[in-house]
Amino acid sequence: MxxxxxxCVFIVMLSVAPGVTAQANDFNTVSEDMLRDPPPGDxxxxxxxxxxxxxxxxxxxxxxxxxxxxLAWSWAMDDTGGQEAAPLVHDxxxxxxxxxxxxxxxxxxxxxxxxxxxxxxxxRLDGTPTSDNSGLPAGAFAGVGRGVQKNxxxxxxxxxxxxxxxxxVAVDARTGREVWRTAVADPDLxxxxxxxxxxxxxxxxxxxxxxxxxxxxxxxxxxxxxLTGEELWRTSTVARPGEPGGDxxxxxxxxxxxxxxxxxxxxxxxxxxxxYWATAQAKPxxxxxxxxxxxxxxxxxxxxxxxxxxxxxxxxxYLPGDTHDMDEVFESLLIDVGGRKSLFKMGKLGILxxxxxxxxxxxxxxxIGYQNIxxxxxxxxxVRYRPGMVQELGIEIHMCPSTSGFKSWRAMAYSPQTRFLxxxxxxxxxxxxFGPVDRIPGGGGTGPVRRxxxxxxxxxxxxxxxxxMDVTNGEIKWRHRTPSPINTAALTTAGGLVFAGDxxxxxxxxxxxxxxxxxxxxxxxxxxxxxxxYLADGKQYVAMPVGIGGASWSTMLPNDLSPEIxxxxxxxxxxxxALPKR
Amino acid sequence: xxxxxxSSFFVLGLLATATACAxxxxxxxxxxxxxxxxxxxxxxxxxxxxxxxGSALAESVWAGIYSQQQAERGAAHYLETCSxxxxxxxxxxxxxxxxxxxxxxxxxxxRSLGDLFTSIQTLMPTNAPNSLPxxxxxxxxAFIMESNGFPPGxxxxxxxxxxxxxxxxxxxxxx
Numbered sequence: 001m002x003x004x005x006x007x008c009v010f011i012v013m014l015s016v017a018p019g020v021t022a023q024a025n026d027f028n029t030v031s032e033d034m035l036r037d038p039p040p041g042d043x044x045x046x047x048x049x050x051x052x053x054x055x056x057x058x059x060x061x062x063x064x065x066x067x068x069x070x071l072a073w074s075w076a077m078d079d080t081g082g083q084e085a086a087p088l089v090h091d092x093x094x095x096x097x098x099x100x101x102x103x104x105x106x107x108x109x110x111x112x113x114x115x116x117x118x119x120x121x122x123x124r125l126d127g128t129p130t131s132d133n134s135g136l137p138a139g140a141f142a143g144v145g146r147g148v149q150k151n152x153x154x155x156x157x158x159x160x161x162x163x164x165x166x167x168x169v170a171v172d173a174r175t176g177r178e179v180w181r182t183a184v185a186d187p188d189l190x191x192x193x194x195x196x197x198x199x200x201x202x203x204x205x206x207x208x209x210x211x212x213x214x215x216x217x218x219x220x221x222x223x224x225x226x227l228t229g230e231e232l233w234r235t236s237t238v239a240r241p242g243e244p245g246g247d248x249x250x251x252x253x254x255x256x257x258x259x260x261x262x263x264x265x266x267x268x269x270x271x272x273x274x275x276y277w278a279t280a281q282a283k284p285x286x287x288x289x290x291x292x293x294x295x296x297x298x299x300x301x302x303x304x305x306x307x308x309x310x311x312x313x314x315x316x317x318y319l320p321g322d323t324h325d326m327d328e329v330f331e332s333l334l335i336d337v338g339g340r341k342s343l344f345k346m347g348k349l350g351i352l353x354x355x356x357x358x359x360x361x362x363x364x365x366x367x368i369g370y371q372n373i374x375x376x377x378x379x380x381x382x383v384r385y386r387p388g389m390v391q392e393l394g395i396e397i398h399m400c401p402s403t404s405g406f407k408s409w410r411a412m413a414y415s416p417q418t419r420f421l422x423x424x425x426x427x428x429x430x431x432x433x434f435g436p437v438d439r440i441p442g443g444g445g446t447g448p449v450r451r452x453x454x455x456x457x458x459x460x461x462x463x464x465x466x467x468x469m470d471v472t473n474g475e476i477k478w479r480h481r482t483p484s485p486i487n488t489a490a491l492t493t494a495g496g497l498v499f500a501g502d503x504x505x506x507x508x509x510x511x512x513x514x515x516x517x518x519x520x521x522x523x524x525x526x527x528x529x530x531x532x533x534y535l536a537d538g539k540q541y542v543a544m545p546v547g548i549g550g551a552s553w554s555t556m557l558p559n560d561l562s563p564e565i566x567x568x569x570x571x572x573x574x575x576x577x578a579l580p581k582r
Numbered sequence: 583x584x585x586x587x588x589s590s591f592f593v594l595g596l597l598a599t600a601t602a603c604a605x606x607x608x609x610x611x612x613x614x615x616x617x618x619x620x621x622x623x624x625x626x627x628x629x630x631x632x633x634x635x636g637s638a639l640a641e642s643v644w645a646g647i648y649s650q651q652q653a654e655r656g657a658a659h660y661l662e663t664c665s666x667x668x669x670x671x672x673x674x675x676x677x678x679x680x681x682x683x684x685x686x687x688x689x690x691x692x693r694s695l696g697d698l699f700t701s702i703q704t705l706m707p708t709n710a711p712n713s714l715p716x717x718x719x720x721x722x723x724a725f726i727m728e729s730n731g732f733p734p735g736x737x738x739x740x741x742x743x744x745x746x747x748x749x750x751x752x753x754x755x756x757x
């Protein structure tokens with residue numbers, strides 16, 4: 001209702017000032033209020049709104065006319081790394097994160113370049129220079145997961161990005177000029193970012209990655225002053241020895257408490273005043289590798305943080321002592337259900353968790369029924385591993401999902417029209433034999449796994465599925481299976497539509513209520529990234545990122561399990577669709 | 583993650599070809615390739631190459647089967663093509679396994695250099711498998727061996743599948 005009223009206001013504004021063409025020099029400052037309640041045509045947060053719904057209130061493109069959708073323009077992106085872009089849009093300008101820290105501002109109607117930010121590699125913490133981009137062969141950064149820059153943030157007159165070498169940068173949104181750069185951690189220790197910041201209550205907040213290897217420090221989330229980059233607070237995602245929860249790693253010294261990377265951007269609720277950030281699994285992956293069967297706080301948890309201080313107001317750990325690389329780190333959707341202000345989350349296991357986002361209290365869990373690792377008590381949320389599934393080193397287990405997971409960074413979307421969740425899934429299992437790690441500084445890592453990917457018994461030859469669940473009761477409403485993984489986040493729109501794409505270059509528009517495919521097209525390579533919808537010159541567009549790189553769903557599972565499906569090994573780009581001119 | 587090479591027929595084909603060429607080979611102690619997960623085609627192929635005459639040392643990763651110079655070339659290729667995922671010190675990252683130490687021996691111990699070579703060549707780098715010249719893959723293999731403490735010798739590792747297929751990666755020196 002609220003969004004509908006806003007849309008009306010916006011249409012009135014457009015009629016007062018018709019034909020306002022987006023230009024970088026006409027930049028309208030992005031206020032805190034705008035971030036909390038974005039104009040309908042804007043996409044100001046990586047999932048558009050603080051609640052991470054991935055929902056656009058635009059309704060020019062509807063289930064009645066989507067069949068006419070056609071390519072408006074496309075743009076080739078840097079092919080120097082994994083492409084998982086979550087673009088932003090403000091006043092008809094797309095701010096497009098490319099691999100390796102490059103950001104481009106494009107006219108949303110034409111695709112014309114307004115400016116480009118192309119950074120060099122930053123100095124180390126002690127100020128000594130590292131090599132410049134130009135000194136490195138392009139291939140040096142084209143590996144799995146390398147160069148990924150998922151999301152950026154916009155606030156005031158600036159864009160904010162978190163870099164592959166553990167810095168945060170502020171870039172003038174009008175010009176692309178770098179305003180400040182803050183080195184947050186030492187990239188030589190493995191620290192890096194793949195997810196970008198969010199802005200909540202005037203604080204720039206980012207979670208770091210790269211805590212797989214043993215070192216005398218842990219992963220963390222930091223809050224920064226958006227004007228200067230100054231670090232305001234730092235909250236560890238691992239309980240240190242002697243701290244509350246510190247005994248959940250047994251007596252392991254800090255050096256050997258690894259993992260809990262915070263590699264997906266969080267959500268925010270201005271009413272509870274809390275930022276919701278999740279953490280990844282403990283590392284090495286298996287208990288026997290880590291040397292403790294303890295819960296390993298705060299791995300695989302949701303953390304509710306005060307954005308001003310970083311204080312952890314509550315935490316909820318989904319998988320105490322995870323032992324199979326079952327990340328729960330992904331997006332946190334904030335949806336009110338049954339009068340409860342709730343937080344919904346799904347990790348690799350395909351269990352939909354519902355928490356009370358005010359208190360952190362467990363409300364409900366719905367297992368979609370694909371995993372064979374544990375049983376979850378729907379009333380308490382407590383998990384119990386099935387017999388034989390807490391593995392010994394060197395002993396093969398057959399686990400579903402594989403370490404790739406049924407769910408990954410490809411974020412689900414929510415539609416307030418249907419009250420359904422639209423969840424990108426890959427169906428897979430693995431014969432896995434976990435092996436030992438070197439418990440020495442610099443050792444650790446994920447731990448070795450002799451891995452043989454296998455088809456999921458329920459998959460009927462498919463690797464992909466868009467799974468649709470009713471958020472109010474967990475019922476599965478429809479599913480669309482595809483031979484290759486559903487390889488993008490989902491996008492919902494007020495036109496009654498859902499958009500997603502697969503590894504095999506398809507892009508689909510579905511009827512959100514029924515799952516009917518109303519339109520589809522083929523792309524140059526895999527659909528990959530976060531599709532969005534926006535207005536430029538008063539016209540609705542749908543943008544789909546396309547690309548390669550970025551670990552298992554994209555680089556390993558299809559090669560192993562559906563080798564007959566081929567795609568180009570380059571082609572990072574964005575493709576923008578609209579209704580034909582009348 | 584490294585998974586088993588899928589194209590067993592490819593390995594078998596290479597080995598069959600190579601058997602005819604009869605590279606340096608020796609009597610082979612019972613090959614545990616099958617029990618470590620190698621396919622029947624792989625271990626069968628390796629067995630078929632056994633029994634030729636040759637130096638008793640030639641089959642060991644401890645016998646100096648690559649040259650220092652080759653490992654240095656391999657290091658350069660590795661830095662350019664592999665290190666962005668497997669790290670400069672070969673200890674991997676969250677998406678790529680360690681190629682050194684106990685991790686490496688767990689994944690590749692009691693398997694043949696031929697298996698490892700085929701795996702690297704057909705799967706790596708993940709964004710462009712088999713995109714390097716064969717010589718570069720061999721050099722990278724030499725660098726990985728050097729990094730794991732297997733000693734260099736005087737001659738270079740060459741792309742002789744029969745030879746590579748019978749060199750077992752073992753933790754200790756000796757036969």
